[in-house]
Amino acid sequence: MKADPATSDPELDRDLRALFAGVAQPVAPASLSRTVEELPECGRAGLGAGLRRRAEELFGRPARVAMGAGAIVLAIAVAALVLNLRGGQPATSGVTTASSSPTVISKEAAVAAAEEFIGRPLGAVDISDPTAWPAGRYVEIMEQGGGADVWVDAATGKVVFMMLSAPMTTAVNFTPEQAQSAAAGFLTAHNVPFDGLTATVALLDHHSSKEYTVTWQRYANGASVPDMREVSVDPATGQVFSFMDRRVAYGPVPSPALGRDQAIAKAIVASGLSAPTVVDVQLLVDSSPIWPGRLVWSVQLSQQVPEPGSSLTYVSAYWVYVDAVTGETKITGQG
Amino acid sequence: MKASEITRGGSTAIEQDDQSDLQRRSFERLIRPELTSAYRLAGYLTGDASAAEDAAQEAVLRAWQAFPRLRDESQFRSWFQRIVANVCNDHMRRRRVVAFAPLTDPPPEPADPFRSSLDRIVLGRALATLTPEPRAVVVLRYLLDLTNEEIADRLRIPNGTVKSRLHYAFVALRRELDHSTEVVR
Numbered sequence: 001m002k003a004d005p006a007t008s009d010p011e012l013d014r015d016l017r018a019l020f021a022g023v024a025q026p027v028a029p030a031s032l033s034r035t036v037e038e039l040p041e042c043g044r045a046g047l048g049a050g051l052r053r054r055a056e057e058l059f060g061r062p063a064r065v066a067m068g069a070g071a072i073v074l075a076i077a078v079a080a081l082v083l084n085l086r087g088g089q090p091a092t093s094g095v096t097t098a099s100s101s102p103t104v105i106s107k108e109a110a111v112a113a114a115e116e117f118i119g120r121p122l123g124a125v126d127i128s129d130p131t132a133w134p135a136g137r138y139v140e141i142m143e144q145g146g147g148a149d150v151w152v153d154a155a156t157g158k159v160v161f162m163m164l165s166a167p168m169t170t171a172v173n174f175t176p177e178q179a180q181s182a183a184a185g186f187l188t189a190h191n192v193p194f195d196g197l198t199a200t201v202a203l204l205d206h207h208s209s210k211e212y213t214v215t216w217q218r219y220a221n222g223a224s225v226p227d228m229r230e231v232s233v234d235p236a237t238g239q240v241f242s243f244m245d246r247r248v249a250y251g252p253v254p255s256p257a258l259g260r261d262q263a264i265a266k267a268i269v270a271s272g273l274s275a276p277t278v279v280d281v282q283l284l285v286d287s288s289p290i291w292p293g294r295l296v297w298s299v300q301l302s303q304q305v306p307e308p309g310s311s312l313t314y315v316s317a318y319w320v321y322v323d324a325v326t327g328e329t330k331i332t333g334q335g
Numbered sequence: 336m337k338a339s340e341i342t343r344g345g346s347t348a349i350e351q352d353d354q355s356d357l358q359r360r361s362f363e364r365l366i367r368p369e370l371t372s373a374y375r376l377a378g379y380l381t382g383d384a385s386a387a388e389d390a391a392q393e394a395v396l397r398a399w400q401a402f403p404r405l406r407d408e409s410q411f412r413s414w415f416q417r418i419v420a421n422v423c424n425d426h427m428r429r430r431r432v433v434a435f436a437p438l439t440d441p442p443p444e445p446a447d448p449f450r451s452s453l454d455r456i457v458l459g460r461a462l463a464t465l466t467p468e469p470r471a472v473v474v475l476r477y478l479l480d481l482t483n484e485e486i487a488d489r490l491r492i493p494n495g496t497v498k499s500r501l502h503y504a505f506v507a508l509r510r511e512l513d514h515s516t517e518v519v520r
Contacts, residue, residue, distance in 0.1 A: 020477045028370040
């Protein structure tokens with residue numbers, strides 16, 4: 001067995017330790033602090049990050065560890081077994097994409113699906129570890145350098161999320177109608193159905209860039225159900241740069257026993273906030289692991305609260321689920 | 336992000352504003368304690384204060400861009416060190432300046448803290464003669480006191496490569512030191 005090279009010359013090892021302990025240790029120049037103070041809007045707050053965060057809300061959060069196809073197969077098989085042990089899927093409604101079939105695609109097939117979807121070959125990629133994905137169903141393929149991020153359903157081989165380089169200007173050269181037309185053309189070209197879904201178009205302003213978001217959402221009994229497509233269009237070029245396809249099986253949607261105002265009141269009590277602002281209220285069929293298949297009021301509240309040890313205040317935000325049938329509450333997020 | 340011109344399904348410009356602030360604050364909280372360490376690491380990897388400043392700045396920006404992909408904030412330090420090492424590697428690859436500093440040269444400008452520190456010491460000057468790859472391994476080991484496994488993680492190279500680079504570095508340093516001793520004699 002070879003000796004550890006670092007100890008094969010103990011004198012040099014000691015001298016190197018002394019060298020770094022003894023030399024001057026400069027502190028960071030002020031320019032580095034300024035860099036931190038003047039960060040551009042491109043981190044978690046940025047457009048691409050926002051899209052990704054939204055995808056994570058819908059599909060769960062993957063890990064990013066390159067691994068072989070064999071490990072993927074094993075991970076998916078384990079995930080499928082866990083689902084079966086827990087009693088399987090929620091009741092069916094005829095809407096399916098994310099199959100619980102044990103059939104899984106290989107790493108190579110996932111990359112090929114991603115390449116076909118974006119219409120070009122990918123460069124070097126990082127591939128996610130599906131064991132870290134809550135549902136264990138997706139494979140994330142991220143092109144190194146950030147050119148493309150594609151999530152593929154490991155059972156069906158269908159792309160469920162795609163994000164290409166986001167726009168970098170605030171120019172708006174296309175109307176909302178043109179954006180919707182471009183988005184619809186994209187879905188059609190990729191054989192993604194959206195008949196019977198309600199379309200909305202939003203022009204989002206991210207300060208340094210803008211984005212058209214075209215959403216097709218299915219509603220049942222007044223509630224949004226987990227059957228949605230979302231396409232982002234660059235308002236400057238008219239190009240599609242992001243896509244999400246969320247379809248999960250759900251059962252018959254009951255009528256809510258609780259009204260909107262009753263749900264807000266319950267959410268405020270659950271949050272413990274004294275005088276919150278109601279930021280958002282939605283009636284939906286949950287498709288997250290929190291209350292899958294249940295009809296809930298999703299209520300977001302916020303309130304300015306003092307920052308400890310400071311004269312500043314910060315926004316405390318709460319996300320609360322209120323079961324629209326039973327009235328049960330659950331805090332689903334806080335920040 | 337400010338209020339959208341058309342609101343998305345009744346949501347949530349305020350939410351996005353709040354999240355932006357929280358994320359920025361979170362990043363600042365994590366990165367500030369790492370700035371000096373990053374600058375030192377970049378300084379000893381590039382051997383040049385100006386390049387170190389550039390590299391550290393670039394690393395901060397890259398980290399900010401990649402922050403959404405950081406799953407576990409407790410891993411921030413090692414994750415950021417990896418970015419710094421990667422940026423320095425890019426810098427050195429672009430320059431491809433193998434810092435050949437003949438041991439008989441006069442000391443450089445004292446304004447550069449990294450060069451002046453190292454050049455006052457024979458071993459420091461020998462270190463500057465290493466090519467970037469083995470030098471990186473030595474700097475990570477002795478400046479940051481990382482194990483071989485941790486060095487492999489930061490540089491994204493196999494553990495065996497760390498050992499071989501360290502071995503090569505030791506041989507090269509010993510050769511330079513012996514040569515220096517002969518010159519002095």
